[in-house]
Amino acid sequence: MEYDAFLLVSFGGPEGPDDVMPFLENVTRGRGVPPERLTEVAEHYRHFGGVSPINAQNRELLAALAEELPRAGFNLPVYWGNRNWDPYLTKTVAQMRDDGIRRAIAFVTSGYGSYSACGQYLEDIARARAEVGEGAPVIDKLRHFHDHPGFVEPHADAVIAALGTLPDRDPARTRLVFTAHSIPNAMDASSGPSGARYSDQVRETAGLVAGVAAPGLPWDLVWQSRSGPPQVPWLEPDVNDHLEALAADGVRNVVVSPVGFVSDHLEVLWDLDNEAADTARRLGLNFARAATPGTDPRFVSMVGELIRERTDPATPRRALGRIPTHDVCPPGHCEPAARHRVAS
Numbered sequence: 001m002e003y004d005a006f007l008l009v010s011f012g013g014p015e016g017p018d019d020v021m022p023f024l025e026n027v028t029r030g031r032g033v034p035p036e037r038l039t040e041v042a043e044h045y046r047h048f049g050g051v052s053p054i055n056a057q058n059r060e061l062l063a064a065l066a067e068e069l070p071r072a073g074f075n076l077p078v079y080w081g082n083r084n085w086d087p088y089l090t091k092t093v094a095q096m097r098d099d100g101i102r103r104a105i106a107f108v109t110s111g112y113g114s115y116s117a118c119g120q121y122l123e124d125i126a127r128a129r130a131e132v133g134e135g136a137p138v139i140d141k142l143r144h145f146h147d148h149p150g151f152v153e154p155h156a157d158a159v160i161a162a163l164g165t166l167p168d169r170d171p172a173r174t175r176l177v178f179t180a181h182s183i184p185n186a187m188d189a190s191s192g193p194s195g196a197r198y199s200d201q202v203r204e205t206a207g208l209v210a211g212v213a214a215p216g217l218p219w220d221l222v223w224q225s226r227s228g229p230p231q232v233p234w235l236e237p238d239v240n241d242h243l244e245a246l247a248a249d250g251v252r253n254v255v256v257s258p259v260g261f262v263s264d265h266l267e268v269l270w271d272l273d274n275e276a277a278d279t280a281r282r283l284g285l286n287f288a289r290a291a292t293p294g295t296d297p298r299f300v301s302m303v304g305e306l307i308r309e310r311t312d313p314a315t316p317r318r319a320l321g322r323i324p325t326h327d328v329c330p331p332g333h334c335e336p337a338a339r340h341r342v343a344s
């Protein structure tokens with residue numbers, strides 16, 4: 001397979017106070033998220049002047065990739081399009097068509113399966129291509145990379161660095177706490193091939209990171225940033241509730257590692273550095289939050305490696321875990337919205 005462009009696909013975020021509500025409406029349209037939750041989340045963005053850090057992080061990643069891809073042998077023009085905010089994917093795909101692009105390879109800023117982390121991005125790409133219509137480039141998405149060393153190793157180094165800031169690392173009193181974005185239980189159950197692909201992948205990543213960073217130290221997997229109506233069950237426990245349980249169990253030191261994410265975007269800065277850190281302070285726990293890969297050179301070169309796998313079948317598919325990944329998600333893996341959409 002030959003590609004003539006690279007496309008970074010991400011979530012998008014507001015770039016100023018006036019963008020916050022329209023952005024949140026884009027994210028939650030038809031999802032039954034209560035208005036009180038939107039008001040609350042808008043407040044989180046307002047603490048940062050209405051500017052999500054995710055866009056700057058994607059610009060940095062794109063700049064790093066523009067240097068790395070030619071080094072890896074791919075002299076491809078790079079493009080960037082988002083699901084929820086400018087630059088919207090449709091605008092980018094129209095630009096690609098105007099530039100004469102025929103077949104692009106896309107990297108999505110999530111390494112996991114499920115509807116939210118994978119299937120919805122596939123739908124976003126399909127919708128953008130349909131909106132552009134005649135002459136829109138074909139766009140292939142790179143595989144899940146949750147257990148790739150280029151993702152696991154930067155997370156592990158960050159955990160080591162965070163552990164190093166704690167006053168005490170006695171294994172009996174220290175816990176690694178891994179987090180990922182919670183999703184509705186039904187969404188996890190419908191991620192395939194036999195359900196729970198998202199939570200299984202996140203658990204596999206957490207175990208791999210723990211194994212590299214701190215073999216023998218106990219670790220837990222918990223969830224953050226729950227949304228949706230209260231009556232709909234989402235993956236639990238929440239990180240804050242878990243900190244309570246740990247404190248009650250005599251744990252004194254906690255490292256929180258958001259393995260569910262590739263960059264320190266708003267939900268990491270607010271929900272962990274602010275909320276979870278407050279919870280820890282109230283409980284008298286020493287707390288350190290591990291960084292995400294961001295533009296770690298190993299993460300950046302992983303992208304080139306994933307393109308190499310796709311263009312040259314002789315390339316080894318590096319993976320530290322056991323859950324198989326596929327170039328094209330088989331039916332039933334990252335199922336569309338209909339299976340789990342909550343009524344508004």
Ligand SMILES: CC1=C(CCC(=O)O)c2cc3nc(cc4[nH]c(cc5[nH]c(cc1n2)c(C)c5CCC(=O)O)c(CCC(=O)O)c4C)C(CCC(=O)O)=C3C
Binds near residue numbers: 031033117266267
């Ligand atoms: C699995 C997953 C990831 C990881 C995979 C990936 O990275 O894609 C992720 C990432 C992110 N989620 C983000 C922001 C938001 N997510 C929301 C709401 C939701 N997230 C969900 C899931 C996920 N979300 C779900 C099931 C909902 C309910 C509505 C729906 O069914 O879609 C809402 C609405 C308000 C609220 O929180 O209620 C916001 C503002 C940002 C940007 C942060 C920034 O601006 O820096 C990022 C990277």
Ligand SMILES: [Fe+2]
Binds near residue numbers: 181
């Ligand atoms: Fe989200």
